[in-house]
Amino acid sequence: MKQEKILNISVDCVVFGYDINTKSLNVLLIKRFLESPTKKEVLVDDYVLTGYHVYKNETLGDTASRVLKELTGLTNQYKKQFKAFGNPDRLLNPKDLIWIENEGFNPRTITIAYYFLLKTEDVDLKANKHKAKWFPVTDLPELGFDHEKIIAEAYEDLKVKCLSEPIIFKLLPDKFTINEVQDLYQSILGIEIDNRNFRRKLINKKYIIALDEKQVGVSKKPAQLYIFSMDVYRKMFQKNYLISI
Missing domain, CATH: 3.90.79.10 (Nucleoside Triphosphate Pyrophosphohydrolase)
Known part of the structure; x- marks a missing residue:
């Protein structure tokens, strides 16, 4: 019809x-x-x-x-x-x-x-x-x-x-590196972000979970892989910024 x-x-x-x-x-x-x-x-x-x-x-x-x-x-x-x-x-x-x-x-x-x-x-x-x-x-x-x-x-x-909101993880692979998260934020916001400060803030978030895995198939030293846990995020989320940049 x-x-x-x-x-x-x-x-x-x-x-x-x-x-x-x-x-x-x-x-x-x-x-x-x-x-x-x-x-x-x-x-x-x-x-x-x-x-x-x-x-x-x-x-x-x-x-x-x-x-x-x-x-x-x-x-x-x-x-x-x-x-x-x-x-x-x-x-x-x-x-x-x-x-x-x-x-x-x-x-x-x-x-x-x-x-x-x-x-x-x-x-x-x-x-x-x-x-x-x-x-x-x-x-x-x-x-x-x-x-x-x-x-x-x-x-x-x-x-x-x-x-x-944790929407950026919709744009990333399920398993990602901290540098990939930073690159994405920089691409969206059009700014340069301090690497050490960003890394410290992100890995301290309980909903960013480190895996017992590293990158494969890369020419440089493989980086640690992480996942984002929506379950953990929902349990602890309060109405403030996901991450301050």
Whole structure:
């Protein structure tokens, strides 16, 4: 049965992915391309966030999860609704109007924005029908609609949340080194962190548990591996900063 969509309410998803090899926080974007059917003139050529209209029988969260699954094949990832965007002129740039007319969208659409956290390695882009591509959050291509603003606001929210909630561990392997945690914080916050001070603070957290294991397959001296225990964290958590930087 064909789903009935709400024509002026959509969900847009900012998919953040961390590449542990390049130490880069990235955003997953899809290609938006349109050319004139007669003259073969390029009318629209840029990138946008992935999103879609809300179906009448869905919650907003259901829509966001559906959009993520269609884009990446992934489910049960960290998800946060952070803002609604409804300025009357948010979709009225000339190239956006061309795209909207071609797709039959409503130019007065309100979007509810979510962001997801995942590891870039978990997404297979080779066969992605949306021509999705990772871009560093600090080096984005030309974007359509108001998606530059949406990404910027998601990124600011992530910076705050990563200091007060243990969400960064969604971006790391299950087993990680202290240096990998530091690299991730530096990538998100865009700052240099004192190594010794950070290490001391982190290993003193009871929910950061040292394993009787070290890195394998590295050219340098293998580092100690750790895991994050959500059970321990929940038992001892108080409303203060996860770690002060």
